[in-house]
Amino acid sequence: MKPFSAHRGLVAPMERVNVDTDQIIPKQFLKRIERTGFGQFLFYDWRFGADGKKNSDFVLDQQRYQGASILVAGKNFGCGSSREHAVWALTDFGFRAVISSSFADIFANNSTKNGFLTVRLSDDEVSEIMRRASEIEGYQITVDLQQSEVSDDRGFRAKFYLDEFVRHCLLNGLDDIGLTLQHEAEIAAYEARHTHAPGLSSL
Amino acid sequence: MAEHRTLFEKMWGAHLVAEPAGRSPILYIDLHLVHEVTSPQAFDGLRAAGRKVRQTARTVATVDHNVPTEPRGTPITDAIAAKQIEALQKNCKEFGVRLFDMDSPDQGIVHVIGPELGLTQPGMTIVCGDSHTSTHGAFGSLAFGIGTSEVEHVLATQCLAQQKPKTMKIEVRGKLAQGVGAKDLALGIIGQIGTDGATGHVIEYAGEAVRGLSMEARMTLCNMSIEAGARAGMIAPDETTFAYVKGRRFAPQGREWENAVDSWNKLPTDEGARFDKTVEIDAAQLSPFVTWGTNPGMVAPVTGRVPEMGSLNGSDRSATELALQYMGLEPGKRIEEIGIDRVFIGSCTNSRIEDLRAAAQVARGHRVSPKVRAMVVPGSQAIKRAAEQEGLHRIFLDAGFEWRESGCSMCLGMNPDILQPGERCASTSNRNFEGRQGRGGRTHLVSPMMAAAAAIAGHFTDVRNWKFQ
Numbered sequence: 001m002k003p004f005s006a007h008r009g010l011v012a013p014m015e016r017v018n019v020d021t022d023q024i025i026p027k028q029f030l031k032r033i034e035r036t037g038f039g040q041f042l043f044y045d046w047r048f049g050a051d052g053k054k055n056s057d058f059v060l061d062q063q064r065y066q067g068a069s070i071l072v073a074g075k076n077f078g079c080g081s082s083r084e085h086a087v088w089a090l091t092d093f094g095f096r097a098v099i100s101s102s103f104a105d106i107f108a109n110n111s112t113k114n115g116f117l118t119v120r121l122s123d124d125e126v127s128e129i130m131r132r133a134s135e136i137e138g139y140q141i142t143v144d145l146q147q148s149e150v151s152d153d154r155g156f157r158a159k160f161y162l163d164e165f166v167r168h169c170l171l172n173g174l175d176d177i178g179l180t181l182q183h184e185a186e187i188a189a190y191e192a193r194h195t196h197a198p199g200l201s202s203l
Numbered sequence: 204m205a206e207h208r209t210l211f212e213k214m215w216g217a218h219l220v221a222e223p224a225g226r227s228p229i230l231y232i233d234l235h236l237v238h239e240v241t242s243p244q245a246f247d248g249l250r251a252a253g254r255k256v257r258q259t260a261r262t263v264a265t266v267d268h269n270v271p272t273e274p275r276g277t278p279i280t281d282a283i284a285a286k287q288i289e290a291l292q293k294n295c296k297e298f299g300v301r302l303f304d305m306d307s308p309d310q311g312i313v314h315v316i317g318p319e320l321g322l323t324q325p326g327m328t329i330v331c332g333d334s335h336t337s338t339h340g341a342f343g344s345l346a347f348g349i350g351t352s353e354v355e356h357v358l359a360t361q362c363l364a365q366q367k368p369k370t371m372k373i374e375v376r377g378k379l380a381q382g383v384g385a386k387d388l389a390l391g392i393i394g395q396i397g398t399d400g401a402t403g404h405v406i407e408y409a410g411e412a413v414r415g416l417s418m419e420a421r422m423t424l425c426n427m428s429i430e431a432g433a434r435a436g437m438i439a440p441d442e443t444t445f446a447y448v449k450g451r452r453f454a455p456q457g458r459e460w461e462n463a464v465d466s467w468n469k470l471p472t473d474e475g476a477r478f479d480k481t482v483e484i485d486a487a488q489l490s491p492f493v494t495w496g497t498n499p500g501m502v503a504p505v506t507g508r509v510p511e512m513g514s515l516n517g518s519d520r521s522a523t524e525l526a527l528q529y530m531g532l533e534p535g536k537r538i539e540e541i542g543i544d545r546v547f548i549g550s551c552t553n554s555r556i557e558d559l560r561a562a563a564q565v566a567r568g569h570r571v572s573p574k575v576r577a578m579v580v581p582g583s584q585a586i587k588r589a590a591e592q593e594g595l596h597r598i599f600l601d602a603g604f605e606w607r608e609s610g611c612s613m614c615l616g617m618n619p620d621i622l623q624p625g626e627r628c629a630s631t632s633n634r635n636f637e638g639r640q641g642r643g644g645r646t647h648l649v650s651p652m653m654a655a656a657a658a659i660a661g662h663f664t665d666v667r668n669w670k671f672q
Contacts, residue, residue, distance in 0.1 A: 022636040050642060076432065087350070106348055168225070
């Protein structure tokens with residue numbers, strides 16, 4: 001996994017609440033068997049008309065947000081389907097982090113496995129970043145995981161909290177399968193105590 | 204350890220493999236269900252790292268999301284879907300995982316066949332690369348959806364590193380009225396607490412109304428937990444649970460069964476145990492519900508109306524405006540005046556035999572409205588056979604419903620069963636997100652009885668006033 005230390009980038013505001021993973025990556029693109037190449041389908045039904053033509057009003061296709069790498073959105077971002085393809089689409093498109101006042105659990109979990117940061121701030125802080133990103137051309141912020149802090153060069157500064165272990169894995173780009181396998185002895189001991197769940201031995 | 208523990212706390216404690224300092228606890232997974240959409244990249248990861256599936260006896264796969272519901276044997280015309288199904292077949296063979304394939308008499312939606320085969324049992328930790336894994340919590344198991352990286356993690360280690368969720372009790376007092384079912388209860392709860400009302404929490408459903416539910420109804424309720432944002436939903440096992448599990452193919456037998464029931468009887472939440480949050484629901488206040496918007500929390504009683512804008516402000520207002528625009532509805536419109544084009548009875552929420560019986564009871568002796576196309580998609584091959592044995596398929600076919608093969612079908616439209624732009628559908632599935640059932644499609648979530656009644660009336664109608672024949 002790619003480590004995440006600090007990132008400074010252009011902010012794109014998405015003024016919607018409850019952005020679900022069906023919107024982030026619609027189902028017709030889930031049939032690919034690779035982890036790559038999903039960026040072109042990000043927010044497909046919002047970005048493209050039924051005729052396949054780009055809808056230039058959509059925030060990510062406005063000239064001023066080209067190259068945005070930080071998304072700021074309304075509460076409950078990533079709700080719905082467990083599809084990790086949503087995170088793959090965001091990262092493949094070029095995003096490194098998303099800021100919101102809340103995230104759905106599975107989406108947040110999936111993000112941490114892909115070096116993608118979910119930054120949780122208060123409603124007021126999210127609104128303020130949203131406002132600045134809409135009003136200030138070329139608005140950039142820095143997301144610093146080392147300091148657990150979001151800041152811009154106009155005096156905005158906010159702390160965020162991420163589980164210590166998750167933060168440690170992200171900072172160091174750790175493969176958590178490898179970490180779990182360090183506990184091979186304990187897993188084997190557990191399995192020896194619970195030989196098989198009732199019935200499953202006959203599988 | 205505290206004296207008084209919840210069902211969840213007992214399950215969590217019993218499955219802890221290790222609690223490394225400064226890291227997430229490592230939890231053992233008893234059963235891992237696998238399907239074609241969220242697994243190919245996980246198997247690729249195993250291959251790349253030279254890893255094996257640690258416990259093939261605890262790993263079970265089926266194909267459900269992509270499979271066409273035309274008669275089996277019809278070729279899959281979608282080349283990419285066919286490739287994904289082939290990938291699962293190849294992966295299961297290579298890694299030694301049991302697969303209930305397209306031609307298996309046991310094929311079905313992963314959350315339908317787990318319980319049906321007796322794989323799902325009380326006291327188990329169960330995961331699947333699918334958010335509706337919460338369904339299995341109906342048995343008093345801890346069951347939750349995971350992403351593909353975690354699928355790979357479980358395949359390789361049979362464990363997951365997890366932060367401990369909080370607990371929430373939803374106490375449903377009183378009894379559900381005639382015509383008001385588990386789906387209405389689920390929609391009523393989500394309408395009250397919101398689609399993020401249970402984020403970070405594991406819900407335990409309790410109370411008289413929950414105790415009175417059948418296993419299939421409990422599965423419907425737990426299935427929708429994720430739509431309230433919950434990590435999982437659970438119901439303590441009881442005699443209803445044991446009666447359902449007993450005798451199923453992979454259920455414990457003989458002495459093992461007796462031992463299992465003894466241990467399952469210790470699972471229910473202790474008197475006096477504390478929850479991080481408690482919500483109370485009065486069952487008697489619930490009526491049949493219909494969603495009007497683009498998430499399951501946007502819901503109204505069938506006798507009610509689409510919201511008026513005047514009462515809303517801030518982000519609620521803009522979300523409602525966007526939803527009504529997408530749904531093609533005016534504020535204040537009466538729910539019963541909303542006409543429909545399509546009906547879908549199926550999905551891991553509502554495709555079990557009791558759901559089909561309830562819908563058939565409404566459909567019997569009636570005709571589907573000439574302007575409506577309605578389909579019934581049983582959750583599994585076993586349900587399809589059982590329904591045909593009871594003659595339910597006759598009732599549906601005589602009424603003008605299509606009777607299809609099993610799979611996820613139009614719940615998410617990964618197979619050819621999709622809505623056309625602008626089509627309005629009464630659906631027994633779980634998500635009314637934009638484009639969920641097909642780009643531009645408009646989904647209204649309802650119970651199986653309400654869906655059948657809407658098919659016949661051509662618009663939503665209160666099933667409590669239905670003329671049964």
